Amino acid sequence: MKIITSATIFNDAVGMRLSATYSEIDDTTGRVISDNIRFDRVIIDAEAKSAGDTLFAYATTSIPE
Numbered sequence: 001m002k003i004i005t006s007a008t009i010f011n012d013a014v015g016m017r018l019s020a021t022y023s024e025i026d027d028t029t030g031r032v033i034s035d036n037i038r039f040d041r042v043i044i045d046a047e048a049k050s051a052g053d054t055l056f057a058y059a060t061t062s063i064p065e
Helices: 046-061
Strands: 002-012 015-025 032-042
Touching: 002 046, 015 046
Parallel strands: none
Antiparallel strands: 002 015, 015 032
């Protein structure tokens, strides 16, 4: 199985991006097959982009005074 271990969204010149890492675990033994593999994607799905916009809006309201 593959398990997401971190995820970040950010905006750059090409749009909103997702950068994430995952680990792959053997379903039978629980042994770690691979660890901290990184991938990046430009978010093009409208629903996912809307969720990202919501998180950015929340982050904006959370900026310390």
